[in-house]
Amino acid sequence: MKSHGTSHTRPTLRLDSTPWPDIATVAAHSHLAVPLGATEQHGPHLPFTVDTDIAVALCERLAMTRPSVVLAPPVSYGSSGEHAHFPGTLSIGRTALEMLLIELVRSADAFAGVILVCAHGGNAEPLHRATARLCAEGRNVLAWLPTGDPADSHAGHRETSAMLTLRPDTVRTDRAEPGTTRPLADLMPSLRRSGLRAVTPNGVLGDPTHASAAAGHNLLDTWATSLDRAVSTWIGSLAQARTPHHP
Structure with missing residues (x-):
């Protein structure tokens, strides 16, 4: 992957492996990536961890190119009610996720800002509501989600390719099969009314049968570039807002 930011002047700091005094010395000039x-x-x-695995990988790539980034442990549970008919899915719902994000970011006031890197589309609505409220409170927070083909939005070519890059030992290629390939927007009325299983019995939106690690590398690079x-842009806007303007 190409470097898109400033090269490191210190090792990446992670909350899961760093004592608080080391964070205290840099927090005011650092951005927490969650x-x-x-x-x-x-x-x-x-x-079940695809979205979390991708979000973690993108945060790690961001930290590789930006010395101001401190990595937080992931929020591994989100708003996944539409998947409730598939055993093993665990969801905290939209309201709980929104409040979790609000309180989490409020607790991170020691940092110069918080970057919420989301790889699950079902989190988008509560994420945007939480971000709007936090910004209205004067907190520095950025929400980012990847973009892609609306006909390949869940467990299809993109996510399978990404996992072949990140955790190939967890991908059962012998079980990969196409699901529904209609654009997500066309499916939303039925999906909201009856859940995902009503529109795709195998839980796939897209076609994973031709996924590859090479495609996964390219996809992750593209997303990492977009995130960076x-x-x-966000850090630049924060700096501009801090600069005094004289008539």
Whole structure:
């Protein structure tokens, strides 16, 4: 992967392996990156942690290029009610997720800002509501989600390729099979009314049968570049807001 930010002047700091005094010395000039995922079914061939795994990987890549980033442990449970008919899916719902994110970011006031990197589309609505409220409170927070083909939105080519790159030992390629390939927007009325299983019995939105690690590398690079650019723009806007303007 190409470097898109400033090279490191210190090792990446992670809350899961760093004592508080080391964080205290840098927090005021650092940005906390929080991966947001989910624990939900991803078809007959992928584990329940796909969204969390991708969010963590993207935060780690961001920290590799930006010395100001401190990595937080992931939020591994999200709003996944639409997957409730698939055993093993664990969901905390939209309201709980929104409040979790609000309180989490409020507790991170020691940092210069918080970057919420979300890899689960079902989290988008509560994430945006939480971000709007936090920004209205004067807190520095950025929410970022990846984009892609609306006909390949869950456990299809993209996510399977990403997992073949990140955790190939968890991918059951012998079980990979196409699911529904209609655009997500067309499916939303039925999905909201009856859940995901009503529109795709195997839990797949897309076709994972031609996924590859090479495609996963390219996809993760593309997402990492997009994330880095969004963070660069956001940090620039924060710096501009701090600069005094004289008539």
